[in-house]
Amino acid sequence: MSPRNPVAAWEHRPRRSGLSLLVGGLLLLLVLGLVSVCIGVADFDPVDLVRTGSQGRSMRLFMVSRVPRTLAAVLAGSGIAVAGAVMQMSVRNRFVSPTTAGTTQFAVVGLLLVALFAPGTSVLAKMLVASACAVAGSAVFLWLLRLLPHRRTSDDVTVPLIGLMLGGVVGAGTTFVAWRYDLLQSLGSWTAGDLSRVLAGRYELLWLVALIVLLLYLAADRLTVASLGAETATGLGLSYHRTINLTIMAAAVMTAVSVVVVGSLPFLGLVVPNIVSRLMGDNLRRSLPIIAVGGAVLTLGCDVVGRVVRYPYEVPLSVIMGVVGAGVFTVLILRGVERG
Template sequence: MTAPQLTSESPPPPTRGRERLVDGKLLIGIGAVALLLVVSLFTGVYDVLGAEGGGEMFAITRIPRTIALVLAGAAMSMSGLIMQLMTQNRFVEPSTTGTTEWAGLGLILVMVLVPSAGLLTKMGVAIVFSFVGTMVFFLFLRRVTLRSSLIVPIIGIMLGAVVGSVSTFVALQFDALQNLGVWFAGSFTSVLRGSYEVLWIVLAVGVAVFVVADRLTVAGLGEDIATNVGVNYRRVVLLGTGLVAIATGVVTVVVGNLPFLGLIVPNVVSMIRGDDLRSNLPWVCLLGIAIVTICDLIGRTIIMPFEVPVSLILGIVGAAVFIALLLRQRRHG
């Protein structure tokens, strides 16, 4: 695979010294996110403190939902960070490269071809389709001569639209459109004990990202530089793509689509702390968890006793941040 070439609009290589991995600010951030998670545990229509069976309801719904918020928020934020490094573009993440749509196509095909398939089968197929879709995106990227910061995500969004249309067509043919809509709604409403545990896989993904963080950072500088310092560029890109595919596939199966999360978080963290993946990773995870939790709390309370899908809130916030980033780039030339 040929590396995307650096352009005048590509994000600059890291220029700051490496930040400390753990400091007082990070501990304060952990405390603030912990408070948000406590609020999440005790927010809902059902009174888990005073109602009969409240303790059981707390264990069945509130704890799994809060754990899912943590794992899904961290996973999709990390995925965005990895993809932005590999493409050298600030506007790339799973929902702007078609990765999420490919995972959805895998899900609908499993449901149509193997209706009795279990959760692990659906997850495996979604991961494979996510990987293939991301590699297709990279292949298209190789053919593009104009590598402006906007052309790259436009290509991904177009590919995602095509794949999403295929998924919709298949769903219409087999009367499964409602299922497809539920998958892409991006909601934690259905997260219960016994249905979310596969999300723990993304914890292993996070550990793997931390272990290979330096290689991913070097690969983000381009194939020539990576090769000169002894890094196997293609192998690292395949590894990064595989990690993104696993995270996206698992989250899509359990929760659904979380749009723009991987776009918002890495950009905010990079603007404040620079571009070193290893030292930024804890902050990316924390901010991703915080944003997902806040959006979920808004969705739970804004029309209580009903809920608004978290993807709706994220879409509004993400679109606003996307526009702000475009305006910021224009001001800086």
């Protein structure tokens, strides 16, 4: 028997499932956070933490290393996942993300420029230069998309391939310059996501990511309207191009900050938004909190796995995330081709 009001039933269904997903994600994030602060090469005794208070060794380890690392994973993961989601809505393609649009690679270019011309500069200055390069890279990507015939811009495979080729060319040039000036080791630390170097005083820039995520949530309805296309959005009274440009800039800045602090996180901005979209639909107001929590859970989970799989050694976060993300990305590509 069909429900008396099927429309109302359908409207309420995503909200209930969204709430359950959000609560479940937060609980899983809490568990992973507790595990994260308790594991590591150095011994950590929670009992000693309570007994000695702020003067004990466990408290210093807790506040200087374990908590900053956990918060960095949560903030960076949330930021990259949300960046991927808003980029996908702006370009109207499911397979666009910071790593498949060249944004991450251009952020690394900014760090390379700082290392070449101002090696002793502050972390804030590095973030500003990397952000400027990331914004420029996103603009180049959008410009290349505009050169395509309109009938091709909606092709699920063509758009990310353009971004991957752009990122490949930029990455190759960056590697050559780094090799020429003996900066390959530094380049490796930027391109490989790794939380082992995160300490108190070195991750605080990531709180800017949290602020941008909050602003994007407040503008979620505008972004949802913009994802309907220029004609529809303009007809509804929205300044389409301004909204898209500001959104892409926000995504680029979040990407750059994450690269400066923790390095590149491959496929994160691709996998999480696609999974949440399949479960929740395209209403960004409802899905954005779950995307943020999902990105944090995936990042923190991969970090925990990397710390225990070869204990007491660590597998870099980007390696674990690359394996997971590449597999999911391949499945999404194949399904997109089958539907096309």
